[in-house]
Amino acid sequence: MAALLNTVTPPSTTVKLSTTSTRCPIPNRFQPPPQLLSSPLSLSQTSTRRKLVVRAAETDTDEVKAKVPDKAPAAQSGSSINQILGIKGAKQETDKWKIRVQLMKPVTWPPLVWGVVCGAAASGNFHWTLEDVAKSVVCMLMSGPCLTGYTQTINDWYDREIDAINEPYRPIPSGAISENEVITQVWVLLLGGLGLAGILDVWAGHNFPTIFYLALGGSLLSYIYSAPPLKLKQNGWIGNFALGASYISLPWWAGQALFGTLTPDIIVLTLLYSIAGLGIAIVNDFKSVEGDRAMGLQSLPVAFGTETAKWICVGAIDVTQISVAGYLLGSGKPYYALALLGLIVPQVFFQFKYFLKDPVKYDVKYQASAQPFLILGLLVTALATSSGS
Template identity: 65%
Template sequence: MSDSVPDPNTPPQPMPTAPADADKGAKARQLLGMKGAQPGETSIWKIRLQLMKPVTWIPLIWGVVCGAAASGHYIWNFENFFQALTCMFLSGPLMAGYTQTLNDFYDRDIDAINEPYRPIPSGAITVPQVTAQILVLLCGGIALAYGLDIWVGHEVPTVTALTLMGAFIAYIYSAPPLKLKQNGWVGNYALGSSYIALPWWAGQALFGHLNFTIVIVTLVYSMAGLGIAVVNDFKSVEGDSQLGLQSLPVMFGINKAAWVCVLMIDTFQLAIALYLVSIHQNFYAVLLVLLVIPQITFQDMYFLRDPLKNDVKYQASAQPFLVLGMLVTALAIGHRVIS
């Protein structure tokens, strides 16, 4: 029929680009260690990077910044800058990379259900290769921590001790027989405190003095980090349920766990704001409260309405305000030290 013959004067139509764009997005998510990736990567170095989940390094790097700010003694000069940068490399790529690789190693059965595209269950990397990566990252982290202690003249190797503590927590969080992540409360608090308190303590010890008050304040802040850790459990609820892991979404159900999560995030940040008022840092307390408000807004817009669908969107929207609040708190403490 004549209407089926193409017009030779009509220019060819461009092919749709959506699949290519989606493929690029999936590859980027895979490289960063995010949800929604695809299998098929062949570069061993990209696979190793994926295991280390670079997206998880940011809170630990930020924690070092907060510790330096809270010390009240950080000075902008060449030496201090490179000491801080070295500590960030220790906390992020080395120790967070160690933690995430170790976790993937012990979670390979769960990932085969929840995220089969991950490097180990997909067969992209062998178990001996993963074991070697864990050991290299751990030994590199301990060596760099000890080097930092020598660099700043610590009589007691505080940064090394904190690194060993973090490595131990990461191990008992992921590995049997303790496998803290099997318990939603204990496991998530171990994760939250490791991501907030430990790098803060390292930055504080590097440029000032780690004292009891800082330990308590950061451990309280880690209760908000517990809420953030719970957000990550929603993507794994199916596998956790099948394997008997008692994450909060499994224990309480999706909706109740979402409410527990947001209440933890908000309540303990507001408790820190009250602490700032008690030490006469009222301006910083107001700033912290103002940073909690958009978090509550995004909780209502995204997370509470559909935690399973909107967990990543909520984290991308709200988490920047939480980490800015950490810096506000650190600046308040540092201001008090020097005033």
């Protein structure tokens, strides 16, 4: 940079400019002669050259980094909607209730709510009565806001060092919420979810508290997914499969146990579908590569590189659904199998249109466009396995 300035600026003019800048003072022995300072032409040249020197000085990398606050983009240009939903690009808030909701990431609740719907449909015993609807709503509250909110909050707590790199404006690394407030929220959500699970077992007349133990097991899985020493998310395969099972299998099992009976074939089928959930979980890993690598987490984009990982992601989703369609066909339900295959086609289209082009830039667009077809495929599978089908 200095060489460039010397090629375009006469030595005397450069020295003169440096003395007028408070950023780079030059010793007095390099002062230009007085006659240069009194010349109108010299003043004009000085004004022109000053802009050039100031511009060059401000491109110094260390100085620029020191001037840019980590929280500025979120505070100035973040979205209030993103803040409430708990997704990237959120506006920074001071309202504690909004911050608490942000930690619970409401954007992650719909798959759990839908899982309960699929389980209820698969039971073959759900009826559109006030009592059955009320049971479903309580089960959704347990699975979504309570236990998923607990999972997301505890995950953010143990990811605070990674988030300080990837998303420093998030509530915990930014200091918007204290440690005691986070811990209190974790316990309230956990105990609230387990309490609702116990109520549902009594309401359903279970001799064995199936839903309570499902909720307890899911809560334990959430803890070891995020917390050391196990911290399952350190391993991309195990961690993402555990996440997929939490989002697909567990709420399905809870919904089916609430209205019917869990059977071995349903357990196996939903665990198979959790491989598709593994693929969905990988989508969220691409935006965290820098922080994951710095903290030693072996997410699949870190372990295999983004190019390979994005194909693993779409392959896990598509191959799983095609396999389930084959299972339905082999079970003598060809129409359900064809319906599921029909729902896979638009998913593949959006994979090529968005995700495979740029998994970081288009992750939100991809999930918004492709995932509705995935969850409809879950419902098709649930209806196909229903005892009333």
